[in-house]
Amino acid sequence: MADAGSFIHVDTPAADAKAGAEAEGDTDSYVHVDTPASDAVQVKAEADTETEDQVIKNTKGPEIKLEDLFEGMDSDDEFPSSPVSPKRESFGSFPSSPSENGVSHKASDPELMRSFYQRLFPWRYLFQWLNHSPTPTNDFGHREFAFTLQNDAYLRYQSFPTSDLLRKDVLRLMPSRFEIGPVYSANPRDRKTLRNSTAFRPLAKELCFDIDLTDYDDIRTCCDKTTICIKCWQFITMAIKVVDAALRDDFGFKYIMWVYSGRRGAHAWVCDKKARAMDDQKRKAIAGYLEVVRGGEKSGKKVNIRRPLHPHISRSLDALKTHFQEDVLEVQDPWRSSEQAEKLLQLLPDAQLVESLRKKWDSSPGRSSVSKWADIDTVAKTGASQKLDSRALLDAKQDIVLEYTYPRLDIEVSKKLNHLLKSPFVVHPGTGRVCVPIDTRSLGDFDPLGVPTVQSLIKEIDAWQESEEDTEKHVQDWEKTSLKPYIEQFRSFVIALMRDEREVKVKQERDEDEIGSTDF
Amino acid sequence: MIRQDFNRIDSKRRNVVDHRKKQFADPSYKEAQYPHRLNFYATPPTADITLEQFEQWAIDRLRILAELEACSFRNKTPAETATHIKPLLDNSSSTQLFAQRQKDHYSHFILRLAFAATEDLRRRFSRVETMLFRLRLGADDMRERAAFVQSLNIDWEPVTDEERRELATELAAVSSFAYGGKKTLQAQEDESWCKVDWERVPDLVETRRVFLRAGKAYVPAREQQSMVITEFSARLERALELTARALPRLDEDDRLTPILNHLSKTFIVPDATFGGNNTAIDGAEITARNMDNLSQHFPMCAMNLHKSLKRDAHLKHFGRLQYTLFLKGIGLSLEECLVFWRQSFNRITDDTFNKEYRYGVRYSYGDVGGDSNRRGGGGSPYSCQKVMTMPPGPHGCPYGHFSMDNLAALLQSAGVNDRGVLQGVKEDKEHKKFHMACNRVFEHIHKNELKRAIDEGIMTEAQLETIVHPNEYFKRSYLLKNMGKMQQQQQQQQGGGGDVKMGE
Structure with a gap:
């Protein structure tokens, strides 16, 4: 087993490179972006050097300790652990500390990325997470991965029997990011060899949600486009709260992982077996159930919901009220100028009330949103309008609260079984931040700007090595960095998920032999 | 030569034990009973019918299904569809109740055979059959x-009384949706509820018409209809796939196969798609x-896209x-x-541009992309139906996605200032008849040309029926506005022996 493992190490890159180059060559037929022909060559060349590296390593055999050779799949260690790395460094496969060259490293610096994927990325847990079992199954093997290469070509329908091979391909191609798609009924690489088209169809994928701050551009005042700060991150915080509660309480899902998307949003992965097996219609139903804010820039009022409020809406409203007061009115102050306030006025019913509010606000420019919000009720009470429907006003105010706080989901992501979504722990090429899971128990403490970047992480490894060189315990690279809590969180999530799946299996099969040999 | 016959029980007397062989067994004739007008079509018919009946019944049903599909293409509301279809459906008042139900039963199964062959046909068939079923279910009286x-x-x-009391407020909130909050407390308490896996009622979940807790949907009695319909279509889809697998065995029958082929080919729908290149x-x-x-x-949808593009020098993906x-x-x-x-x-x-957008354009023309994309010419232009179901943005249907104020502004910028027309558009929008609004605007913009076209007999009424495709809008608009030029050119061509080419 271990022997075979080490053989694969040396053998496959060449074969892989060929397959990869081929795949690259015909990306044209199914990829969104056109690939110039030269890319195929370039990739191949890159692959070749990689192969040489491996070959050299092999010839310098004596230097590799026996136990390292046997460090196969059964080992508990994460692949890139420090005792091995000094040797690899001597082959020049990655520089010991890119940070020495100065801080100006861009996040997309291939060497930094390579170090990250080689030494820090939790391949093992990613595998277990998607595989739902310690031994490789089709859940992983037939899963689609898609790579966005450095030249922006998009490589779809990649699949790998084990996480080792996935890792190797990532290191070979060095994609700027990779995405996870559904499990198919056949191996995605074989899809063209299948006789009829129905034999290749998506079977299962986690139910995903995508919340992005760009969708909040018309209501956030602190930042826009790609920038974010802790103030507008609160929109994501409230969104997570609402969606998480609905998924758990209403739909009964248990395994929900929230992941920072690396720049300005968050993704949810609902991993329950039931959620994974849902067809498009059911996904669409959940997306519709959760969607309240509808319409584009020209739709006018974006929240139009029926009364009485559905239990889900009234629960969300309760949770969002304080956020509205604190995070929106006080911090964002969205209606300070008179043009901004006009937006608010358009959402209110009753022309007379609106007129007297407008007059009041025009006479005191710069009045804060908190006061303006309170004004609505005071003016209404003074009887500014004779035929004011207080019920309608209350409804409108509720709608406004929802429009300014309720999650704005990119529901296309959730609706389709075969939609791809960026993998957790990938480095965002623009910011260098790692897509780390968000702990919903301490949601309020999560600071997107405090998320470790690939540059800082590599530095941390080096710093650690200097201070605690000689510990006896085998310490993995990620444990030396601030990535540690995130990976631990991911690990416990994956282990709980796997245990749950296994219990179901055991119950079904009453066959403990197969599974009993593994340990967590 | 044949050696196996010693111990065989006479085939007529043998009990068909093995379920796998059941499908090969000769059908035993069984008098079917039709206690209800509605039918889940669970058991296939077994009585003999003539070939003429076979064909005639199938054609009759097909006509109704095609009509139904046409209604959905024209965005008719369920109520409108019901009134449109009603005269076509036989009424069960006559004494021939049995005969009608039998015909319904048989024709359904004949069409199953005709439409099981490809996935496309199956999907279409189950969609319209479900529509028909829903229509009939809605038309039935409560008791039946x-x-x-x-x-x-x-x-x-069923939800127990205890649970109902515990969840009283939540259930009340859900239940009074349909009654606009006017329902009395008493009536709410009388309503019976049942509890199912939410996955059984996705459409109710999507529109938030049920209460959800821990994966269970609490469905009020009157919504159970939707569950029946979901069940119907689920069973039909499953049955169709089984039929598809059994089809090859039918090939040997040279009497039925031609009829069935003919049937599936003539399932022609009113043309809501638009021929791609010609x-x-x-x-x-x-x-x-x-x-x-x-x-x-351009119709408003395309005009708005054009304007957004001019203004922003960009458009989003859709x-x-x-x-x-x-x-x-x-x-x-x-x-x-x-x-x-x-x-x-x-x-x-x-x-x-070359990196990010060029490919998309070429893809739409079928110049690149997978085999099927290239063969399909990159997909056909979106119909109104498709445009309306797009997520809103600068794309999509302005009549559906814009607020009235913004829509009015857009229309005015396109030169539609007539108060009557705008009022009409507003009413159409409120009734969710967006295509009516669009046609109204079209008629307003082209009212002079339309009048002339009809007076001079250049275009017939049939050529001027409701527009259900943005490209049809363009084509008609262009032809009407250039009527004079066209005629001239035609004459020129005739006179000049055809050597004067148009368009310089």
């Missing part, structure tokens, strides 16, 4: 419906350069998709289309 539902044996768990209008100069000029003939396909539909060639997009996206470099 209840009896029918009872006979189905669908397992749903739509170019003779004599029109359709080039990137001329696009601003042509945009006056906008590009919709607009590119539309442009393809009006006859803009791929080369010209690329030029058009390149010129419109004037704030980016050539490199960015």
Whole structure:
């Protein structure tokens, strides 16, 4: 087993490179972006050097300790652990500390990325997470991965029997990011060899949600486009709260992982077996159930919901009220100028009330949103309008609260079984931040700007090595960095998920032999 | 030679034990009973019918299904569809109740055979059959419906009184939706509830018409109809797939196969799709350069895209998709289309354009992409139906997605200032008849030309029926506005022996 493992190490890159180059060559037929022909060559060349590296390593055999050779799949260690790395460094496969060259490293610096994927990325847990079992199954093997290469070509329908091979391909191609798609009924690489088209169809994928701050551009005042700060991150915080509660309480899902998307949003992965097996219609139903804010820039009022409020809406409203007061009115102050306030006025019913509010606000420019919000009720009470429907006003105010706080989901992501979504722990090429899971128990403490970047992480490894060189315990690279809590969180999530799946299996099969040999 | 016969029980007397062989067993004739008008079509018919009946019954049913599909293409509301279809459906008042139900039963199964062959046909068939079923279920009186539902044996768990009291407020909030909050407390308490896995009622979940807790949906009694319908379509889809697998065995029958083939081919729908490439209008100069000029003939959806594009020098993904396909539909060639997009996206470099957008345009024309995309010519221009179901943005249908104020502003900018028309549009919008609004605007803009066209008999009424496709809008608009020119050219051509070419 271990022997075979080490053989694969040396053998496959060449074969892989060929397959990869081929795949690259015909990306044209199914990829969104056109690939110039030269890319195929370039990739191949890159692959070749990689192969040489491996070959050299092999010839310098004596230097590799026996136990390292046997460090196969059964080992508990994460692949890139420090005792091995000094040797690899001597082959020049990655520089010991890119940070020495100065801080100006861009996040997309291939060497930094390579170090990250080689030494820090939790391949093992990613595998277990998607595989739902310690031994490789089709859940992983037939899963689609898609790579966005450095030249922006998009490589779809990649699949790998084990996480080792996935890792190797990532290191070979060095994609700027990779995405996870559904499990198919056949191996995605074989899809063209299948006789009829129905034999290749998506079977299962986690139910995903995508919340992005760009969708909040018309209501956030602190930042826009790609920038974010802790103030507008609160929109994501409230969104997570609402969606998480609905998924758990209403739909009964248990395994929900929230992941920072690396720049300005968050993704949810609902991993329950039931959620994974849902067809498009059911996904669409959940997306519709959760969607309240509808319409584009020209739709006018974006929240139009029926009364009485559905239990889900009234629960969300309760949770969002304080956020509205604190995070929106006080911090964002969205209606300070008179043009901004006009937006608010358009959402209110009753022309007379609106007129007297407008007059009041025009006479005191710069009045804060908190006061303006309170004004609505005071003016209404003074009887500014004779035929004011207080019920309608209350409804409108509720709608406004929802429009300014309720999650704005990119529901296309959730609706389709075969939609791809960026993998957790990938480095965002623009910011260098790692897509780390968000702990919903301490949601309020999560600071997107405090998320470790690939540059800082590599530095941390080096710093650690200097201070605690000689510990006896085998310490993995990620444990030396601030990535540690995130990976631990991911690990416990994956282990709980796997245990749950296994219990179901055991119950079904009453066959403990197969599974009993593994340990967590 | 044949050696196995010693111990065989006479085939007629043998008990068919093995379920796998059951399907090969000779059908034993069984008098079917039809206690309800509705039928879940669980058991296939076994009595003999003549070939003429076979064909005639199938055609009769097909006509109704085609009508139903046409209604859905024209965006009719369920109520309108019901009134439209009603005269076509036999009424069960006559004494021939049995005969009708039998015909219903048989024709359904005949069409199953005809439409099981490909996935496309199956999907279409199950969609319209479900529509028919829903229509009938809605038309049935309460008693008959209840009896029918009872006979189905669908397992749903009743909600106990205790649980109902515990969840009283939540359930009340859900239940009074349909009654606009006017329902009395008493009536709410009387309502019976049942509890099912939410996955059984996705459509109710989507519109938040049920209460959800821990994966269970609490369904009020009157919504159980929707569950029955979901069940119907689920069972039908499953049965159709089984039928598809059994089909090859039917090939040997040379009497039925031609009829069935013929049936599935004639399932023709009113043309809501638009022929991809042969739509170019003779004599029109359709080039990137001329696009601003042509945009006056665009329907609001395309005009709005054009304006957004001019204003922002950019369109988002769905906008590009919709607009590119539309442009393809009006006859803009791929080369010209690329030029058009390149010129419109004037704030980016050539490199960015080639990298990020060029592919998408070529994909829409079927120039690149997988085999099926290339063979399909890159997909056809979006119909109104499709445009309306797009996520809102600058793309999609302005009548559906804009607020009235913004829509009015858009219309006015296109020169529609008539109060009556705007009022009409507003009413159509409130009734969710967006295509009516669009046609109303069309008629207003072209009212002079339309009058002339009909007076002079250039276009017949049939050519001027309701527009259900943005490209049809363009084509008709262009032809009407250029009527005079066209005629002239035609005469010129005739006179000059055809050597005068149009469009310079």
